Amino acid sequence: MKQILRMIAGLLIGVVIGLVGAAVIVVLFMDVSLEEYLQKLSSIAWGEMMLAMLVGVIGFLVATFLHIIIHEGGHLVCGLLTGYRFVSFRVFNWTFIRESGKLRIKHFSVAGTGGQCLMAPPNKPLDEIPVTWYNLGGVLANLVCVGVAFLFLQLTDNPFVEIFLFIFIIFGVFLILMNGIPMTIGGVSNDANNVILLRKDKESKRALMIQLEGNALAQQGVRPCDMPSEWFLIGDAYADYKNPLLVNIRLMAASRLLDEEKWEEAYVALTEIYEHKADIMGLYVKEVACELLFSAMVTGRTEQASSLYADNELKNYIQQFKGVMSSKQRILCAVALYLENDSAKAQSICETLQQQQHHYLMQGEVKSDLSIMNAILNAPSA
Numbered sequence: 001m002k003q004i005l006r007m008i009a010g011l012l013i014g015v016v017i018g019l020v021g022a023a024v025i026v027v028l029f030m031d032v033s034l035e036e037y038l039q040k041l042s043s044i045a046w047g048e049m050m051l052a053m054l055v056g057v058i059g060f061l062v063a064t065f066l067h068i069i070i071h072e073g074g075h076l077v078c079g080l081l082t083g084y085r086f087v088s089f090r091v092f093n094w095t096f097i098r099e100s101g102k103l104r105i106k107h108f109s110v111a112g113t114g115g116q117c118l119m120a121p122p123n124k125p126l127d128e129i130p131v132t133w134y135n136l137g138g139v140l141a142n143l144v145c146v147g148v149a150f151l152f153l154q155l156t157d158n159p160f161v162e163i164f165l166f167i168f169i170i171f172g173v174f175l176i177l178m179n180g181i182p183m184t185i186g187g188v189s190n191d192a193n194n195v196i197l198l199r200k201d202k203e204s205k206r207a208l209m210i211q212l213e214g215n216a217l218a219q220q221g222v223r224p225c226d227m228p229s230e231w232f233l234i235g236d237a238y239a240d241y242k243n244p245l246l247v248n249i250r251l252m253a254a255s256r257l258l259d260e261e262k263w264e265e266a267y268v269a270l271t272e273i274y275e276h277k278a279d280i281m282g283l284y285v286k287e288v289a290c291e292l293l294f295s296a297m298v299t300g301r302t303e304q305a306s307s308l309y310a311d312n313e314l315k316n317y318i319q320q321f322k323g324v325m326s327s328k329q330r331i332l333c334a335v336a337l338y339l340e341n342d343s344a345k346a347q348s349i350c351e352t353l354q355q356q357q358h359h360y361l362m363q364g365e366v367k368s369d370l371s372i373m374n375a376i377l378n379a380p381s382a
Helices: 002-029 034-043 046-081 132-155 159-180 191-200 202-219 244-259 263-274 282-298 302-309 312-321 326-339 343-359 363-377
Strands: 085-091 094-099 102-107 115-120
Touching: 046 085, 046 115, 046 132, 046 159, 085 202, 115 202, 132 159, 132 191, 159 191, 191 202, 202 244, 202 363, 244 263, 244 282, 244 363, 263 282, 282 302, 282 312, 282 326, 302 312, 302 326, 312 326, 326 343, 326 363, 343 363
Parallel strands: none
Antiparallel strands: 085 094, 085 115, 094 102
8 A cells, every 4th residue: 555655646746746847947948927837737638738747757757767877877987987896786676786797687675765886895995995986976977967958958849858858857956965965864874974974984984895895795695604703893983873884784793693593692782783773774773673573583582572573564574575685584484483383384485585595686695594594494492
């Protein structure tokens, strides 16, 4: 139902933008007053009105898709120019990766994001790794394309092209402002704010580089337990739970403990993070809750696990991402085993993941999750 409501809202936004865009173009470029435009609009036949709405909707959808590609492409180009290495390029849930020397498409998504360009940092000392161009590349790409679209707007006299270009420009300006003015949105630092944070805070920069390198290794099939142990040394600076870069290292450290089957240590680490959920951005809160649910189950804290799993929002989150994140299949396997007492169902989930493992993006996580699932399925108590 929520997806349907979002689709309807998107269509309505497209219609409104299309009509407003047409009004602005007519008033600015066709020597027609707003009052005259509204009078003409009221006299338009329903067929023509529906066509105008359709153009607005299509223009909005196409402009959104193009600007996401342009934005992430800007990160890619500027990253390559400053020594970063290509890892993956995602638009919505289509992710392009280089695997065995070939470009492949896999499905992956992150809540609240339309696209993402992941790159591995240059092999340089931390102080020498550049951060400005890579982070601001998306904004610069959107800015250039908005400028080109504005030039074309002056040259065309096709009303439908004018409407599309106006929508493209408006959406581009929106992205430029949202990413180019330093701010945090939903606890997530935008591109411009990242530049400021990374330039002044060495621990945040270190955390981001570890995250980028860790993502690259995970896509190549490296498990958390096989990543460098020094990455997960957490100092006093990591007590800042409002900094998502630092919190992510804590999450990576907890994942490593789970991969090493150090269940109790993982439970303690995740509990500590979860106690600060008021300071953590929403996406990380859900991820911590998922892993706390799992660690509670495997350490025999069934009552706490049942309480966590009673949250319908968490259940929906697990179901929503089970097709792109193998960790959600691991959690469902544990739920079947520990909460539902259905070992056959748990075994079936594990076997299904085994069969479909190559469909997932993070191959290192898949290997880890399969190993953990086999461990709990073969444990004496199971």
